[in-house]
Amino acid sequence: MSPTNTEKEQAKSDGSKDEQIEGEHNEWKFRVPYKVHDKDANFKALYEGGCHCGRVKYQLSREAPLSAKYCHCSTCQVLHGAPFQWAAIFHKEDINFTHGHHDLGWYESSEKTTKHKLPCKVSCAYCRSPIMDEGRNMILLFPSLIKFKEGEKKKFDPSCHMFYGNRLVDIKDGLPKWTGLDGKSELIEDSPPELVKKRKREVEEEENEEKEGKSAKA
Ligand SMILES: [Zn+2]
Ligand SMILES: [Zn+2]
Incomplete structure (x- = not known):
């Protein structure tokens, strides 16, 4: 969808x-999650975040992420230069880039391209701070960039570790730890032992269903 003249006028002002x-190559700047929300519209800024050099700044309108996780996969380890990554999932409408969306860069890890191809990594093109992962429907923000006020950070507490089978460090925090994708x-x-038991039952049920499905077909 092309930007309207009003949107362009707003951007110029x-x-x-x-x-x-x-x-056409600039149209993405007028679409979520990169669109700058109208100042008068009811975008309620609850958090502010930004990259290291200060060129990229954003606001968030949702009080807590839909979910937050630690990811220990090798792609995150390399692209973040860290033992694991902390990601908080938001809708694309929840973010407002107040500054610097002209200074963003992309990286898509399977084709290793810097074209805007989803899902991709989004970083500051100047200081290279990772800003977020843009998925097809959601964004995964890196909460280390948010300036939390007292008591706010706990809303971003992760619920689990994923790809823990690939970990570089042990984190004994009692959270659920998945070898790969969470739930899969x-x-x-x-x-937590009760979760492990629950998961065992789920897997057994899935296997039984599969067996029954096969015998029904036979
Ligand atoms: Zn920067
Ligand atoms: Zn990962």
């Missing part, structure tokens, strides 16, 4: 230059 907003792999190490 906010200081964007013609070459930053005109043309095995629970290991110091996962």
Whole structure:
């Protein structure tokens, strides 16, 4: 969808230059999650975050992420230069880039391209701080970039570790630990025992259903 003239006028009055907003290659700047929300519209800014150099700044309108997790997969380890990644899931409508969406860069890890191809990593093109992962429907923000006020951070507490089978460090925090994707792999190490039992039952049920399905077909 092309931006409307009002949207373009708004961008210009906010200081964007013609070459930053005109043309098809700039249309993504007017779509979620990159769209700058109208100042008068009811976007309620509850949190603020930004990259290290300060070129990229954003606000969030949702009080708590839909979910938050630690990911120990090797892609996250390399792309973040860290033993694991902390991600908080939001809707694309929940973010407002108040500054610097012209300074964003992309990376799509399966094709290793810097074109805007989903799902991709989004970072500051100047200081290279990772900003978020943009999925097809959701965004995964990195809460380390948010300036939390007292008591706010706990709303972003992770619910589990995923790809823990690939970990570089042991984290003995009693949270559920999945070997791969959460809910779709095995629970290991110091996962809560009752969850491990529950998961075992689920897997057994799935296997039984599969067997029954096969014998029904036979
Ligand atoms: Zn930056
Ligand atoms: Zn990962």
